[in-house]
Amino acid sequence: MRLILANHSSYPRVGEGADAQRLRRAYARRETGKLTDEEFDKLVRGYVAEVIGEQEAAGLDLVTDGLVYWYDLIAHPTSRLDGVKIAGIVRFFDTNTYVRQPEVVGKIGGAFGLADEYAAAKKDTKTELKAVMPGPYTLARHSIIKSNGDLSSLALAYAEIVGAELEALAKAGARYVQIDEPSLLKYPDDAELVRNVLARAVANKGDLVVGLATYFGDATTIYGELLNMPVDMLAVDLQYGPGLLDMIVQHGSDRPIALGAIDGRNTKLDDTKDLARDVGRVMEALGSRGVEEVHLQPSCGLEFLPRDRAKRKLERMSEISEAISKAGS
Numbered sequence: 001m002r003l004i005l006a007n008h009s010s011y012p013r014v015g016e017g018a019d020a021q022r023l024r025r026a027y028a029r030r031e032t033g034k035l036t037d038e039e040f041d042k043l044v045r046g047y048v049a050e051v052i053g054e055q056e057a058a059g060l061d062l063v064t065d066g067l068v069y070w071y072d073l074i075a076h077p078t079s080r081l082d083g084v085k086i087a088g089i090v091r092f093f094d095t096n097t098y099v100r101q102p103e104v105v106g107k108i109g110g111a112f113g114l115a116d117e118y119a120a121a122k123k124d125t126k127t128e129l130k131a132v133m134p135g136p137y138t139l140a141r142h143s144i145i146k147s148n149g150d151l152s153s154l155a156l157a158y159a160e161i162v163g164a165e166l167e168a169l170a171k172a173g174a175r176y177v178q179i180d181e182p183s184l185l186k187y188p189d190d191a192e193l194v195r196n197v198l199a200r201a202v203a204n205k206g207d208l209v210v211g212l213a214t215y216f217g218d219a220t221t222i223y224g225e226l227l228n229m230p231v232d233m234l235a236v237d238l239q240y241g242p243g244l245l246d247m248i249v250q251h252g253s254d255r256p257i258a259l260g261a262i263d264g265r266n267t268k269l270d271d272t273k274d275l276a277r278d279v280g281r282v283m284e285a286l287g288s289r290g291v292e293e294v295h296l297q298p299s300c301g302l303e304f305l306p307r308d309r310a311k312r313k314l315e316r317m318s319e320i321s322e323a324i325s326k327a328g329s
Contacts, residue, residue, distance in 0.1 A: 010301030011066030059318030077112035185217025260299035
């Protein structure tokens, strides 16, 4: 049984000091035309390399590009599609952040363009780079649908785009891809729809290890539904579901699970001893069922934390891993 230390998705884009504020200034200068697209891309690529370096220095085995290019999880990929325009803003679940809503104005087509970003970030990665994208159901739930459209059809249309993106990421050298579907926990009765659209999306994924990530809600009541999803891995938020870990231990899983045990929204450091015990229990339970790896990661993206605290959270995961190793020796 291997324990893989992973980042969830996003990483703080700003930090203390003038240099750590340069990305925020670049966004503003680009909006006002004072920075060209080429100049902006060069600056962002440097920031991505810096963020990846911090994750690797913290001891992570599986890093992300921090979603540094992204304005938000919803608008960044959809703004590049045909048949979509970006409209107003809406609060992103119970956070203090907002996302820009895509409005469907025609037939959806085109691509998210994430493979190019992945390929650029991969050049600065010494470990393993995980790609992240929103799932088709969550995209549909955050979209403005005209009167002649419906949620299911829109989710299936997005699934076609996600499927093509998975193929492009595989060609770019990706091995792990995380598909975020936080909306499933808000609308658990739509589990069958989520399963159907994901099946469409992963139909031609090849050897990619595709994970389904749910967060900002308690997955305990639909854990059985999650086990039926057509994915290779499940990523769960343990902060919202205090009974979820016991359920995983009791009912097991036939695939790896990424445990969102590190609180991605609280600056308080997680307890090393308690989490080492909890993660160890899951590793033992899944290992007895033939599962070969468990991932430890934050419960959600780290964009809600100060940058220095986010790095410390990742370092705490290495400390938890060391505690587990010592307990097993």
